[in-house]
Amino acid sequence: MAAGIAGMSTGYGRRAALRHLGAGCGLLLARAGAARTLGTAAGDGEEVRLLMLGDSLTAGYGLPAAQSLPARLEAALRARGRAVRVVNAGVSGDTAAGGRARLDWALAALPEDAPAAAIVALGANDGLRGLPAGELHANLAAILDGLGRRGVPALLAGMYAPPNLGPDYGREFAEAYRRLARERSEVVFYPFLLEGVAGDPALNQPDGIHPNPRGVEEIVRRMLPAVETLLDRAGRGRGR
Numbered sequence: 304m305a306a307g308i309a310g311m312s313t314g315y316g317r318r319a320a321l322r323h324l325g326a327g328c329g330l331l332l333a334r335a336g337a338a339r340t341l342g343t344a345a346g347d348g349e350e351v352r353l354l355m356l357g358d359s360l361t362a363g364y365g366l367p368a369a370q371s372l373p374a375r376l377e378a379a380l381r382a383r384g385r386a387v388r389v390v391n392a393g394v395s396g397d398t399a400a401g402g403r404a405r406l407d408w409a410l411a412a413l414p415e416d417a418p419a420a421a422i423v424a425l426g427a428n429d430g431l432r433g434l435p436a437g438e439l440h441a442n443l444a445a446i447l448d449g450l451g452r453r454g455v456p457a458l459l460a461g462m463y464a465p466p467n468l469g470p471d472y473g474r475e476f477a478e479a480y481r482r483l484a485r486e487r488s489e490v491v492f493y494p495f496l497l498e499g500v501a502g503d504p505a506l507n508q509p510d511g512i513h514p515n516p517r518g519v520e521e522i523v524r525r526m527l528p529a530v531e532t533l534l535d536r537a538g539r540g541r542g543r
Contacts, residue, residue, distance in 0.1 A: 350386045351537050352413045353377075353530075354455075356402050356446070357424035360496065361393025365508050370516045372523070376530065379523050385534060398434065399425045399442035406449050413455070420537035421450050422458045422530070424496050426480070427512075430464035436475035440482060447487055456536040458491040458529060459483060463501075491536075493529045496522065 355361045355373045363371025377389035392409040394401065402425045413419040423446055429439045443459065450457045464476035484492035497514070499521050500506045506518035514522060 349418055350388055351534055352417055352419045353380075353387050353389045353534070353537075354392055354409060354413060354419065354421040355389060355424060356406070356409055356421060357393040357460075358397040358402075358428055359393065359395035359513060360427060361391065361424050362395050363391070363393065364395050364513045365510075366513075366516065366519070370519060372514075372519050375519050375523050376527075379527055380530070380534070383527075383531070385531070387534065393424075396428060397425065398428045398432070399439050399446070401425075403442045403445050403449075406446055410450075410453065410455075418537045420456050420458070420533050422460060422533070423447065423450075424460040424462075426462040426476075427496075430462060430468070430476055433468055433472065436472070436479045439476065440479040443479070443483055444486075447483065447490055451487075451489070456489070456491075456533055458493060458533040460496040460526070461492070461494040462496055491529055491533045493526050496526070498522075499525055 353376075355376075361372055363373070368374060371391060371393075373389040373391040373393070377387055380387040380389075390409075390412045392405075392412065394405070402423070423443065425443065425446075426439055447457055447459065459480065461477070461480035464473045466473065480492070480494065484490065495501075500514050500518045502511075503518070504511070506514055506521055508515050
């Protein structure tokens with residue numbers, strides 16, 4: 304993980320990249336139509352709705368919709384026999400506070416009578432803006448608790464702060480995620496969304512932050528086991 308932090312210095316130090324990450328507010332709630340049964344979902348054969356609540360890294364900034372992280376994750380899960388519909392609730396420029404504010408609206412994409420789960424992938428913009436780690440923790444905690452009250456199991460995808468903000472802030476930022484994982488043992492924790500991708504020019508767009516199609520595939524490959532753990536929990540028959 305330490306190598307991942309060091310490798311982010313090139314991209315995260317660029318002013319242009321900051322503008323790119325904060326650009327736009329186009330919410331992509333992709334493919335939120337009626338669920339259909341494919342016969343091989345986790346659990347009883349009913350399609351699972353998987354909500355990805357995030358920022359431009361989730362929204363698919365700079366990529367065709369079919370190459371976004373939610374779309375490629377859905378394709379990988381279906382290739383493994385999982386009947387999953389991934390709902391893209393990524394908004395470019397969003398912070399954890401922004402995700403908290405729109406949680407109820409995003410959850411409207413999840414049918415009340417179907418199994419569901421959520422991936423919370425927020426914090427990159429908090430780090431880029433140097434927002435207090437305590438606020439990051441509080442906002443993510445509120446999101447996870449909101450999902451929990453609705454019976455929606457969650458995966459928390461962590462993020463690291465830009466190295467140029469100093470080691471103390473970096474430690475506090477990373478600890479906000481680790482603390483959440485300790486406090487909420489029911490949450491699946493994936494420590495770093497950009498593991499294996501951050502800082503690698505071959506896996507990122509020219510801004511040095513947003514993954515290119517190869518980078519997206521690498522993210523999917525690495526996080527797939529954690530996502531499948533999440534889906535197994537969603538398929539065990541929760542009451543909603």
